[in-house]
Amino acid sequence: MKNANIQRMTDQRRVILDEIRDTKSHPTADDLYRVVRKRLPKISLGTVYRNLDILTNAGLINKLDFGSGQSRYDANLSEHYHLRCVECNRVVDVMDMPPIHYDRTVLSQTAFEIIGHNLEFVGICPDCRQKLSDTSDTSE
Amino acid sequence: MKNANIQRMTDQRRVILDEIRDTKSHPTADDLYRVVRKRLPKISLGTVYRNLDILTNAGLINKLDFGSGQSRYDANLSEHYHLRCVECNRVVDVMDMPPIHYDRTVLSQTAFEIIGHNLEFVGICPDCRQKLSDTSDTSE
DNA sequence: TTATTTATTTATAATGATTACGATTTAGAA
DNA sequence: TTCTAAATCGTAATCATTATAAATAAATAA
Ligand SMILES: [Mn+2]
Ligand SMILES: [Mn+2]
Ligand SMILES: [Zn+2]
Ligand SMILES: [Zn+2]
Numbered sequence: 001m002k003n004a005n006i007q008r009m010t011d012q013r014r015v016i017l018d019e020i021r022d023t024k025s026h027p028t029a030d031d032l033y034r035v036v037r038k039r040l041p042k043i044s045l046g047t048v049y050r051n052l053d054i055l056t057n058a059g060l061i062n063k064l065d066f067g068s069g070q071s072r073y074d075a076n077l078s079e080h081y082h083l084r085c086v087e088c089n090r091v092v093d094v095m096d097m098p099p100i101h102y103d104r105t106v107l108s109q110t111a112f113e114i115i116g117h118n119l120e121f122v123g124i125c126p127d128c129r130q131k132l133s134d135t136s137d138t139s140e
Numbered sequence: 141m142k143n144a145n146i147q148r149m150t151d152q153r154r155v156i157l158d159e160i161r162d163t164k165s166h167p168t169a170d171d172l173y174r175v176v177r178k179r180l181p182k183i184s185l186g187t188v189y190r191n192l193d194i195l196t197n198a199g200l201i202n203k204l205d206f207g208s209g210q211s212r213y214d215a216n217l218s219e220h221y222h223l224r225c226v227e228c229n230r231v232v233d234v235m236d237m238p239p240i241h242y243d244r245t246v247l248s249q250t251a252f253e254i255i256g257h258n259l260e261f262v263g264i265c266p267d268c269r270q271k272l273s274d275t276s277d278t279s280e
Numbered sequence: 281t282t283a284t285t286t287a288t289t290t291a292t293a294a295t296g297a298t299t300a301c302g303a304t305t306t307a308g309a310a
Numbered sequence: 311t312t313c314t315a316a317a318t319c320g321t322a323a324t325c326a327t328t329a330t331a332a333a334t335a336a337a338t339a340a
Pocket of ligand 1: 080
């Protein structure tokens with residue numbers, strides 16, 4: 001039930017959309033608040049949240065909900081999964097991953113109407129791997 | 141880095157573990173607070189949260205983090221996925237689902253060290269499907 | 281262009297989930 | 311039984327997000 005169109009295009013909305021389209025970092029609302037504020041110093045955090053919600057409902061961006069902490073947003077609308085570092089929470093794309101196959105008969109045991117699925121990979125990014133080996137080797 | 145053992149077995153901890161093992165409903169901390177309080181009326185919600193965390197770190201239960209709202213806990217340690225109703229947030233098990241296969245070469249594009257993955261199915265449970273068709277048919 | 285109408289914004293307060301605090305109690309070792 | 315670190319309780323604090331209400335501004339009509 002996605003609302004296809006946006007009602008009004010305000011400066012705030014335009015800049016938010018512009019900034020999120022300009023990054024591959026899957027920023028949080030707070031991340032975007034920081035960068036957007038450079039161009040619109042008077043914008044409020046609530047406006048960022050509200051617009052991210054509106055843009056998500058309009059299908060212009062996707063909201064990524066991981067376990068805990070802040071949600072992240074992604075202007076990359078192509079089908080792809082994500083890989084998150086458990087140490088620093090960095091999120092990167094996993095492209096070219098075939099959509100997972102699930103046997104409808106297996107799921108039909110539940111009598112649910114299946115809408116879709118969420119898949120997230122977890123791991124440790126190169127930077128954090130480096131840091132971890134630095135600290136664990138000299139002592140202990 | 142899971143801590144294998146529990147240090148002390150208090151009444152509170154025992155009852156919490158007992159109750160979560162007694163259900164297949166994937167209860168929230170608040171759900172457990174309600175049922176545990178019938179046996180230990182003086183227990184505090186903080187104690188429930190703290191013990192769920194300790195039991196999770198000890199590997200005796202699993203914490204399930206979905207997008208938003210409260211976390212859920214599961215004493216079923218066997219490998220299985222979950223299916224959640226987007227309407228009422230009910231969570232049921234998806235047993236006998238083959239672990240998803242991901243090509244390490246695809247993921248190696250990221251240079252992450254892969255630890256694992258989270259997979260959740262979303263859908264609409266039979267009860268909610270019924271309710272939705274009830275309300276949408278008579279009018280409009 | 282100017283007026284009108286609402287959606288939107290801002291600043292701030294409120295909420296919901298979870299974690300932290302400090303005084304008191306207690307499990308389990310000695 | 312004594313001792314002490316771990317755990318508990320009640321409460322306060324924190325974090326992410328949503329709600330409120332007065333002021334502003336985008337789109338439309340006059
Ligand atoms: Mn992405
Ligand atoms: Mn389960
Ligand atoms: Zn990292
Ligand atoms: Zn349901």
